[in-house]
Amino acid sequence: MQKKARKTRRQLLASKAAVQQQLINKANALTNPLETLDKFHEYITTDYTIKLSCIRAKDAQPECLSWIFDIMERNMKDMYEQSTWGWDAAEKQAELTEEMAWYLIASCNDKFLGFSHFRFDIDNGDVVLYCYELQLESEIRRKGLGRFMMSALESMAYQNQMLKIVLTVFKRNLSAIQFFYTLG
Numbered sequence: 001m002q003k004k005a006r007k008t009r010r011q012l013l014a015s016k017a018a019v020q021q022q023l024i025n026k027a028n029a030l031t032n033p034l035e036t037l038d039k040f041h042e043y044i045t046t047d048y049t050i051k052l053s054c055i056r057a058k059d060a061q062p063e064c065l066s067w068i069f070d071i072m073e074r075n076m077k078d079m080y081e082q083s084t085w086g087w088d089a090a091e092k093q094a095e096l097t098e099e100m101a102w103y104l105i106a107s108c109n110d111k112f113l114g115f116s117h118f119r120f121d122i123d124n125g126d127v128v129l130y131c132y133e134l135q136l137e138s139e140i141r142r143k144g145l146g147r148f149m150m151s152a153l154e155s156m157a158y159q160n161q162m163l164k165i166v167l168t169v170f171k172r173n174l175s176a177i178q179f180f181y182t183l184g
């Protein structure tokens with residue numbers, strides 16, 4: 001009897017995993033997860049009309065990729081170097097261009113202003129939208145764009161039946177911690 005119950009539990013776990021994998025595959029099969037979320041296509045400040053687009057990392061143009069590597073280094077290299085991880089440019093570039101990677105890109109007149117690297121993934125047994133990066137140029141910070149991009153990620157997570165958004169942040173990145181706390 002006990003053996004049978006254990007098998008049933010195993011089966012339940014297997015079917016849960018299969019359903020989760022289907023959700024991930026479905027989300028990853030989209031051409032553009034932002035397409036139907038009209039209110040996140042544009043963000044207007046006093047100085048900028050910012051366009052948001054969502055693409056797979058593997059479809060990013062070379063100039064977009066080189067800007068992404070560049071802003072990562074400018075914004076984060078020091079913080080990585082001060083951590084036990086250290087900064088490994090090749091490893092970071094590989095992570096940023098993996099098959100599952102998506103980018104949410106903010107730009108104005110062909111000038112890149114910010115990006116988020118995210119993935120639809122399974123984390124600790126839950127389907128999640130995993131936010132690997134949220135990086136803005138300094139000129140556009142504190143104008144609500146970070147909050148707007150996080151809302152766009154939340155909507156894409158919700159629309160694709162992801163349970164939550166997951167992210168990690170360095171303990172010494174106090175401004176980012178403040179930002180994420182403010183967002184709840």
Ligand SMILES: CC(C)(COP(=O)(O)OP(=O)(O)OC[C@H]1O[C@@H](n2cnc3c(N)ncnc32)[C@H](O)[C@@H]1OP(=O)(O)O)[C@@H](O)C(=O)NCCC(=O)NCCS
Nearest residue numbers: 075134135136141142143144145146147175176178179182
């Ligand atoms: C962290 C980051 C994405 C925030 O984006 P942003 O567009 O500047 O943030 P917002 O303007 O949307 O801020 C929303 C709220 O968060 C809080 N906040 C944002 N930046 C803050 C800071 N530097 N210090 C304290 N609070 C901050 C504020 O409450 C702010 O609301 P307010 O401006 O009305 O007071 C951006 O500063 C950035 O790209 N930083 C460098 C890269 C980085 O550290 N990324 C996070 C790695 S995980």
